[in-house]
Amino acid sequence: MEGESLTEVWSRFAGLMFIWGTIQQLFPYALRKRIESLWHRMENYFFPYVQITIDELSNGKSNEIYSQVNTYLGSKSVDKDAKFLKVEKSKESKSFAVSLDEGEEITDEFQGAKLSWRSHKETLSDDTTGHRSRRNNSAPMEKKRYTITFNKRHKEIVTGKYLKHVMEEGKAIQFQNRKQKIYSNNCSEDWYWSGKGMWRDINFEHPATFDTLAMDPKKKGEIINDLVAFSKGKDYYSKVGKAWKRGYLLYGPPGTGKSTMIAAIANFLNYDIYDLELTSVKDNSGLKKLLMETTSKSIIVIEDIDCSIDLTGKRKKKKKKEKETTSEDKEEDSDNEKEKEDEKKDTGKLTLSGLLNFIDGIWSACGQERIIIFTTNHKDKLDPALIRRGRMDMHIEMSYCRYEAFKVLAKNYLNLETHPLFQQIQGLLEEVDMSPCDVAENLMLKNASGGPQICLDNLIQALKEAKMKANKDSKQDKDKAKKNSKKIKKLSSKLFRSYGSVQKLFK
Ligand SMILES: Nc1ncnc2c1ncn2[C@@H]1O[C@H](COP(=O)(O)OP(=O)(O)OP(=O)(O)O)[C@@H](O)[C@H]1O
Numbered sequence: 001m002e003g004e005s006l007t008e009v010w011s012r013f014a015g016l017m018f019i020w021g022t023i024q025q026l027f028p029y030a031l032r033k034r035i036e037s038l039w040h041r042m043e044n045y046f047f048p049y050v051q052i053t054i055d056e057l058s059n060g061k062s063n064e065i066y067s068q069v070n071t072y073l074g075s076k077s078v079d080k081d082a083k084f085l086k087v088e089k090s091k092e093s094k095s096f097a098v099s100l101d102e103g104e105e106i107t108d109e110f111q112g113a114k115l116s117w118r119s120h121k122e123t124l125s126d127d128t129t130g131h132r133s134r135r136n137n138s139a140p141m142e143k144k145r146y147t148i149t150f151n152k153r154h155k156e157i158v159t160g161k162y163l164k165h166v167m168e169e170g171k172a173i174q175f176q177n178r179k180q181k182i183y184s185n186n187c188s189e190d191w192y193w194s195g196k197g198m199w200r201d202i203n204f205e206h207p208a209t210f211d212t213l214a215m216d217p218k219k220k221g222e223i224i225n226d227l228v229a230f231s232k233g234k235d236y237y238s239k240v241g242k243a244w245k246r247g248y249l250l251y252g253p254p255g256t257g258k259s260t261m262i263a264a265i266a267n268f269l270n271y272d273i274y275d276l277e278l279t280s281v282k283d284n285s286g287l288k289k290l291l292m293e294t295t296s297k298s299i300i301v302i303e304d305i306d307c308s309i310d311l312t313g314k315r316k317k318k319k320k321k322e323k324e325t326t327s328e329d330k331e332e333d334s335d336n337e338k339e340k341e342d343e344k345k346d347t348g349k350l351t352l353s354g355l356l357n358f359i360d361g362i363w364s365a366c367g368q369e370r371i372i373i374f375t376t377n378h379k380d381k382l383d384p385a386l387i388r389r390g391r392m393d394m395h396i397e398m399s400y401c402r403y404e405a406f407k408v409l410a411k412n413y414l415n416l417e418t419h420p421l422f423q424q425i426q427g428l429l430e431e432v433d434m435s436p437c438d439v440a441e442n443l444m445l446k447n448a449s450g451g452p453q454i455c456l457d458n459l460i461q462a463l464k465e466a467k468m469k470a471n472k473d474s475k476q477d478k479d480k481a482k483k484n485s486k487k488i489k490k491l492s493s494k495l496f497r498s499y500g501s502v503q504k505l506f507k
């Protein structure tokens, strides 16, 4: 048997078994039984192998395990020195995928078990199928499968752990290789139907990354660490009994990079984005349906949550009521009626409590590994219940551009790490509030002849103008405040005088 692969030995053995099965029919029953038991003992001694077959189709439908095995073996084949490989690329994948060609065999090892994989393809003739086996009257039908052969003593490892490992690895590679998508529940005609009912999708190709995102490097590092811990936290979340999801609140003035940060997170984790437009959601049950149609490893985004919809603090009222001690029955009855009326009005509406349930109610755990991100320009306008820790676990302030953030932009836009003008810019950025969006606009090379120097000069000019404007505005504010305080003084002395005369009258 030396030099032969496990699969070859298996085929030879299967042939022998077939011949033996035919011959043994010629012997009398008692003799046959004795030979059979002897044969089994010999078989266990000389051929202690098991073979598992994984077909491409199962009950006429594609077999998910086959596709995962195919991907897994393709990735293994590159370092395993396989000779005959196939390369395929689908519309849905980013790059091509390698797989084993028919008849090719590779070996694998797992927890001490040696395994031998082989790819097979059979072309089914009309005779084998008993009916026409050609699709569209042209290509003959093919039956593809993989076989895996291993020693009997490793049966438990292979069926219990190894196959699970192969499926998980295959799935992870397929996930990495897929094209990222952005889904919307409110979109124009050129979006595709996602196959997920209420969502439509389009390929997500935003170039933002954490490298190109301008912000304080320490803060950036904290966010990256948090994301890594989250994405690797499957066991941790299940240990502490928490749904595997995390909420981020991004807040700050316009143009400070909130939307850019979402794109950077999606690219960092290779997640899909569900851009949820609350104004297009009819009611709470519509929101629940949308949630149920999202997949794991995704980011659900609600931008400008403060302006999305009037999420009035109904819960607050309820809470307040719970605290009140209701001594008078009449008052309580009328309160209850009012509450019922309110509830009636709320059915068929999207409410704050509907949104809270969406984020962390029982239904929110219908998928795993999900991130929810809210963005806002006005954090103070949001209901505290909506952004409390546990719902929005991390509150991230996106602020005006300071020197550290500027250095990232200068590197991205002008490929500059230092420049004599940097010092002047640093001083100005400490005094002036300018968004990274506006700084970036000044650093853009507007024409081919312009160099970095021109861009930096433009930025300095813009910063000086912004500083002057800010000074002017603050002077105007001060003047206004002075005028107002003068007016108040005059008014109060008038009041004081009239109070004195009234007092005199009554004396
Ligand atoms: N921190 C940043 N790093 C890199 N680029 C940025 C940053 N902030 C803004 N920009 C640039 O400015 C543009 C606008 O930024 P973005 O849309 O992310 O801002 P925003 O905070 O979401 O604004 P809004 O509150 O108006 O939605 C982006 O296209 C990006 O190129």
Ligand SMILES: [Mg+2]
Residues within 6 Å of the ligand: 258, 259, 260, 303, 375
């Ligand atoms: Mg934005």
